[in-house]
Amino acid sequence: MDGTVVDTEPYWIQAETDLVESYGRTWTHVDSMTLVGAGLWDSAQILRDHGVDMEPDDIVSHLTTAVRRRLALDGVPFRPGAQRMLAELNASGVRMALVTMSVRSMAEQVISHLPFVPFEILVTGDEVTRPKPHPEAYLTAADRLGVAITQCIAVEDSRNGLASAVASGARSLAIPHAVPIENAPSHTIWPTLEGRTIDDLFSIPFPETDAPHELFV
Structure with a gap:
């Protein structure tokens, strides 16, 4: 978030x-x-x-x-392209979860500023025992959605968040913001969501390395 x-x-x-x-x-x-x-x-x-x-x-x-x-x-300063991408995904019936290390009350406050409800579930920092970069939050989200983590695409902006996403086994997209993120075979990097479509999102490749989440168990 x-x-x-x-x-x-x-x-x-x-x-x-x-x-x-x-x-x-x-x-x-x-x-x-x-x-x-x-x-x-x-x-x-x-x-x-x-x-x-x-x-x-x-x-x-x-x-x-x-x-x-x-x-x-x-007010809530949305990142470039974020609202439009969420709206497009929501209109297309794509299932979504919000995975954040902020507490639930804050996540709900942010979501309330959207004119639609894009997320089926929230997994928040006050509800996990092991925060990012541990993959627990993403694995929990996939479990609650009832889908395999390998069917999921995770979108992150930070190194800890990206490490969590990659370790979970999700296809991982990094959109660096406050801190730079290096290129690697484990993830895709975009500068922003602006101008991107659902087709662009679904074209993100699977990682070239096996998910290491077993290391965190």
Whole structure:
């Protein structure tokens, strides 16, 4: 969701910066990039290491509340081509799941800004035991949809997210946003969804390497 469907990374970065600076510490752009695509509770521990004297649950709640407030005040900044692609997939009856490390309440807030409901299910960061880059979230989504993971295409913007998708065995599309992603046989890279069609999406090749999700069990 964050960075793929919507451009919320600036909201997260500001929330992290404000929190760390409230404890008299410094939070740089380089620091913020280490959290892109990470699970919220993993991020909370990193923030604790940077001097935030709060319990992990409280950090997650604080950051999520701050970002949700920005979404309410400033709106939901959708990524280029994302709404159109979701609408086309939805109109064609393509089954979709939203797999995000944000909490469910925030995911539901973002989805509420769409004029249609594209996702059958949500798999969120507060509902998995092992966050990205572990493949649990994507494997859970496929299981709940009742399909094999190899029948799925995962769309990601971060390295952690892409690692999760590739490890699950899904065909994987990377659309880098906040951080660069290197070319590899395991995934396809597009600069944006703008101008892309369903046919383009379905033409994404299967990975040339076997899915390594057994390594994470």
